[in-house]
């Protein structure tokens with residue numbers, strides 16, 4: 001068994017080494033990407049289903065690397081979280097998003113994704129307040145999207161930060177709702193203004209059981225007096241089901257794809273509430 005172990009070690013070492021090196025290279029590229037201004041935000045519109053009006057947009061981060069091309073957030077945010085890079089990166093995103101929203105029609109909301117690491121860093125509330133002051137966007141127009149895993153450790157400090165931000169009028173949305181393993185528990189313990197039903201449920205809305213779950217979550221939102229947003233809405237059939245069940249908001253390719261700041265501003269000006 002011992003020699004087998006040595007063989008395995010010899011067998012895997014070069015491969016693992018390449019992985020470690022690739023990972024290290026990504027970390028280095030990521031670190032220099034912020035000062036080199038390689039990051040950008042796209043914005044995806046969010047629609048009120050009953051009125052058909054656009055009520056705001058979600059900021060989605062993009063990394064345009066000169067050597068790697070455009071890297072999707074799922075491929076770099078986890079790395080940025082592990083290295084701590086997400087803290088300055090997230091702070092940049094907040095400012096950039098609020099600055100963009102400052103030129104949108106009054107009342108339209110800007111939603112920004114927040115990572116666990118950011119929320120746990122002592123400077124988060126201060127950074128949020130500073131982004132609002134810098135941009136002149138009122139707190140009531142900012143929504144912070146937090147995934148359930150962020151809340152997993154339920155630290156008293158995270159709760160205090162969320163309460164403080166909410167006290168200022170900032171809205172808190174529970175992102176990817178239904179994919180965590182304690183969604184209902186979080187709803188009970190954390191101050192939440194909105195649930196975003198994960199797009200995997202919307203994609204599978206043709207399935208009877210999934211449709212029953214989505215109906216139940218919409219009903220739950222109504223009972224709790226919180227907004228329910230369906231993510232990943234791609235078809236009229238999906239939107240019809242959501243409308244029929246009283247879902248508050250929809251987001252997805254059917255309503256609008258993520259687009260750059262100039263394009264979203266045009267769209268919002270033409271389709272916002274007057």
Ligand code: C2E
Pocket residue numbers: 044059060061072073074077090093113114115145175176199231232233234251252253254258
């Ligand atoms: P998310 O917050 O759940 O964002 C929604 C994702 O679904 C986006 O992917 C969006 O482009 C995609 N999407 C929107 N409509 C549709 C649709 O109709 N069909 C399908 N199939 N997909 C749709 P994206 O932009 O690749 O972002 C992936 C994830 O990266 C986000 O998921 C979020 O968790 C994270 N992320 C993005 N920007 C930031 C950021 O600034 N900070 C942090 N911490 N995370 C971010």
Ligand code: CA
Pocket residue numbers: 058113145175
């Ligand atoms: Ca989100």
Ligand code: CA
Pocket residue numbers: 175176196198199231
């Ligand atoms: Ca989501």
Ligand code: CA
Pocket residue numbers: 176
């Ligand atoms: Ca997600």
